[in-house]
Amino acid sequence: MTSELEQLFEFLRFPSISTDSRHAGDVRACAEWLVGKSTALGLSAELYETPGHPVVIAKNKHQPGRRTVLIYGHYDVQPVDPLDLWTSRPFEPEIRDGKIWARGATDNKGQMFSHLLGAGKTIAEKGDLPVNLTFLFEGEEEIGSPNLAPFLKEHREMLACDVIAVSDTGMVAPGVPTMGYGLRGISCCEVIVHGPNKDLHSGLFGGAVANPATAVAQLVASLHDAEGKVLVEGFYDDVRPLEAWEREMWAKVPGVSDADFLEVTGSPATFGEAGYSAAEQTWARPTAEVNGIAGGYQGEGSKTVIPASAMAKFSFRLVPDQDPADIMKKVQAHFDKHRPAGVRIEVVPGHDGRPYHVDPQAEFGKAAQRALKTAFGKEPMLIREGGSIPIIQDLKDILGADTLLLGLALADAQIHSPNENFPVENFESGIRLNQALLEELSK
Amino acid sequence: MTSELEQLFEFLRFPSISTDSRHAGDVRACAEWLVGKSTALGLSAELYETPGHPVVIAKNKHQPGRRTVLIYGHYDVQPVDPLDLWTSRPFEPEIRDGKIWARGATDNKGQMFSHLLGAGKTIAEKGDLPVNLTFLFEGEEEIGSPNLAPFLKEHREMLACDVIAVSDTGMVAPGVPTMGYGLRGISCCEVIVHGPNKDLHSGLFGGAVANPATAVAQLVASLHDAEGKVLVEGFYDDVRPLEAWEREMWAKVPGVSDADFLEVTGSPATFGEAGYSAAEQTWARPTAEVNGIAGGYQGEGSKTVIPASAMAKFSFRLVPDQDPADIMKKVQAHFDKHRPAGVRIEVVPGHDGRPYHVDPQAEFGKAAQRALKTAFGKEPMLIREGGSIPIIQDLKDILGADTLLLGLALADAQIHSPNENFPVENFESGIRLNQALLEELSK
The missing domain is CATH 3.40.630.10 (Zn peptidases)
Incomplete structure (x- = not known):
């Protein structure tokens, strides 16, 4: 060596x-x-x-x-x-x-x-x-x-x-x-959904109280349409469109075709916002990703509880000319608007950076x-x-x-x-x- | 003693x-x-x-x-x-x-x-x-x-x-x-959503691959309307309606009013299928609960990954005359119908029991x-x-x-x-x- x-x-x-x-x-x-x-x-x-x-x-x-x-x-x-x-x-x-x-x-x-x-x-x-x-x-x-x-x-x-x-x-x-x-820039936050003041037996209480794990899933699910487009209102307002020379050059770049992405990631299928190649999706389009989600029992076997709380960690990847603070404001408004009934939502802003x-x-x-x-x-x-x-x-x-x-x-x-x-x-x-x-x- | x-x-x-x-x-x-x-x-x-x-x-x-x-x-x-x-x-x-x-x-x-x-x-x-x-x-x-x-x-x-x-x-x-x-009876299953063959950097790959944590959240969210009614097709087909004497007696039972449920559970608000008291919701109506959900990073701070997989553990509480095997078939059909694009879904049936x-x-x-x-x-x-x-x-x-x-x-x-x-x-x-x-x- x-x-x-x-x-x-x-x-x-x-x-x-x-x-x-x-x-x-x-x-x-x-x-x-x-x-x-x-x-x-x-x-x-x-x-x-x-x-x-x-x-x-x-x-x-x-x-x-x-x-x-x-x-x-x-x-x-x-x-x-x-x-x-x-x-x-x-x-x-x-x-x-x-x-x-x-x-x-x-x-x-x-x-x-x-x-x-x-x-x-x-x-x-x-x-x-x-x-x-x-x-x-x-x-x-x-x-x-x-x-x-x-x-x-x-x-x-x-x-x-x-x-x-x-x-x-x-x-x-x-x-x-x-x-x-x-x-790309980034804007992060963690959402904590609070429900009952302790884990509950899902038989004794299920049906009469909101389940924080269900609620956090509903918040996550509210962020995208079926093709992966972000549904936060105004999310794409400041996105600079791709220039023609960029799309042309990127089409010739080796190793970034959709097939290459599939091979490198091992994902079962292509996915993403319609009308963009994988390179364009990752280099020039913004995203909303959940980087972690957790609630309730995760161990071996089953434990029939309604968890007291559940959480999700989010990161939003941003492109010119999106502003992280503006995006976080829009995301918070989105969570407010889509807040599930029967639970309390806590949004903890995380780190951010401009594109x-x-x-x-x-x-x-x-x-x-x-x-x-x-x-x-x-x-x-x-x-x-x-x-x-x-x-x-x-x-x-x-x-x-x-x-x-x-x-x-x-x-x-x-x-x-x-x-x-x-x-x-x-x-x-x-x-x-x-x-x-x-x-x-x-x- | x-x-x-x-x-x-x-x-x-x-x-x-x-x-x-x-x-x-x-x-x-x-x-x-x-x-x-x-x-x-x-x-x-x-x-x-x-x-x-x-x-x-x-x-x-x-x-x-x-x-x-x-x-x-x-x-x-x-x-x-x-x-x-x-x-x-x-x-x-x-x-x-x-x-x-x-x-x-x-x-x-x-x-x-x-x-x-x-x-x-x-x-x-x-x-x-x-x-x-x-x-x-x-x-x-x-x-x-x-x-x-x-x-x-x-x-x-x-x-x-x-x-x-x-x-x-x-x-x-x-x-x-x-x-x-x-x-109530019960029918359980665990759903594992498989995406890329390893955790991915959400900056490098986000936007071009489906996120299993998002997908599992979409499956969970597909199960209920905003009031908590279960959206699985045919889920309520075999539910025996409450009898009049039951609703009358239960209205007099101490300790099971909606206010009592709120106090005992510490939940921030009442919640549940419209038209039923908390006792009726828990004793005579079926549910779909997620008892555990997990995917990606759950530790201190942030880790900007797209997780390789995510999971949710479900239990369905059943009432006369629902049949656990029939319900699990309907749930599987529901997951098939609502399967998010770009991921692979694995449904592992769990234990069950008739009402x-x-x-x-x-x-x-x-x-x-x-x-x-x-x-x-x-x-x-x-x-x-x-x-x-x-x-x-x-x-x-x-x-x-x-x-x-x-x-x-x-x-x-x-x-x-x-x-x-x-x-x-x-x-x-x-x-x-x-x-x-x-x-x-x-x-």
């Missing part, structure tokens, strides 16, 4: 699950390790406290007259359940079939670390980088980056830059360089396309992304810089799922990409 | 949870304890193996020329979760406010044990009982008595009887003797009413019950005898819920009831 892979494996072994308070110590240990690693690679690095998990900043010596580039990444990861579906343990990385298998291998440790190693390599080869570089590594991306915007505001001068690069998005196919120019969109043919976009071509030997594809990186909009608003989305994730990377993986080849391309990118951006 | 209570506490300390295979040893230990206890009280007792949990039979010496009475009870109990809502531990019985607090205190250990102690007392006082008595104690009532009907068939001669008595139903109010002449109904003014019914009056000093109320004891219909079919439902459970007994309880007074009345009942039935 190469020294680069050995260092990545060290990084992947930290169970830095940001959403689970039991892992707070692991998240911090991971941040401290990053400070040490960045220093060893020739950067000057520091850990910054936040009200949540720490931020790590690593820089070369900035000099006047050079472009300043900020590279963002996150060292926190998603939870790992259901654990029994993993082939190897999530925090004991392994290489099988040319891929690195571990939680965070793609999202985002593998991608961010290739940039860090790329910068270290250039420093080792040339003594310095061709630009002023600032690495910004956060530990709260998977919980919606609640403390990053305040951090950006507080350290606006230290983080001042001309352009930002992030590798936390997808490649359309193995070996095909990809530049993203759009991301993102930039012009791919502006100066830095063209530089990034050249770097991608250098690193991969092919013309890049221009796409949007279905995922959400709310911080990208914050970076734009607070630092005033556009972000280049230079993703290295493959569609079957299983991010957020069991058996997350990252090809060794993508890790190595990422190192080359960082070297070419800083060179192109210095011009 | 009286010796009777001390003996009951010993019985309640067994965590005889029949649905949970981890407690199989506790269920057996409880059965063995019952054999010893019955023997000590002067009966001849034996443990019988079944493919599941054991049955215990205890008898006095049967003599020709006497009535033969069978008393049925169950020594298994419901699960105890959510454990953190119990004031005292479920298997460490305590007396507070004149009540015994423990899992099984009412359902059914407290009630069945008062009969056993009543018989023991009569034997101690008079040397024998006035009738031939057979106690039949099973350990699988809470999982639908899968092995009792075969047991009844195999031991039909040993169990032959003129009449059956069961205390596993409700009293309408403290101190008001109650005879039940009807029970039960007898004439309260036949000979044994009158004897039971006299015994209730002797034990409580008041005229009994005649009611039906919302719960299901499927075995009652099996007893009728296989042994050919009617069952007297002489319940001692109060509405706030919290059976199947945290903080199950049983008044000491009801326990003592149960002992008197057994003595009076065997006397009246001997006439």
